[in-house]
Amino acid sequence: MSPSADAPSSRTPAEVLGLSAGQLVQEFGYDDDVDLDLRDQIEDAVEGELEYEDSQEIVDAVIVWWRKDDGDLTDALVDALSSLTAGGPIWLLSPKPGREGTVLQADVQDAASTAGLRVMSTVSLAPDWLGTRLASRA
Template sequence: MTQSQTRTAADRMELEAGQFVKEIGEAGDDEVRDAVEDAIEESLAPADREATADAVLLWFEEGDDDLADTLVDATAELNETGVIWVLTPKVGRPGYVEFADISEAASVAGLASTSGNPIAPDWTATRLVVPKTDRRNSTFD
């Protein structure tokens, strides 16, 4: 993948300079990480860093910990308008996760999901958000 194609991944995730982005998960794609860091002009922060994020990149593969529980934890990392990007292997790749499983876990965690978008040769990103009605009823840091 060329650098310009990878930058498109960051653009597709709507990440831009000045945003604070946390990363959760052991898997991943270094080219996507580099593109995100280039786009936000900062390094990705680990989940244990004490600050709320504009976005969380959650690398998840079949067989990882319970996705719903992980999403609940990731939600606590977000600021009021933050989003979670669940990054999973594409169809046919080892560790592939069905969109229906992501959608179900998102629902359990109180999140709304959109369709998956390919962001790299081996990875798909699914955008999850706290529904607007829940944002009005929640307290964010």
């Protein structure tokens, strides 16, 4: 985990994610444990609702809520890339260390690399959730 993962920030989580009004953001992995305040902030920032997993829209960014037992992370990241505009970020949101469902950063690195992505940064976005920004290696 990078040193910035628990550093306080005066920026809102949506600002940290780099999202702005009018962008389309697709969401994968929604479940009853997601941080609803964070979701609301993201929707406020883009001034619209998040696109569902099965949306066929080309999107500007993707957020993926991911827990240790959710399946194959590489497959999920490849799915997330399918509707993402070139150069758009994928934000992998995972439980912080010590929380149920924590994902090891080594597993994130491996899955990202296999999916053709690289880890750019990891930040604290909510009380129980880290955000890891992934970008294309190209």
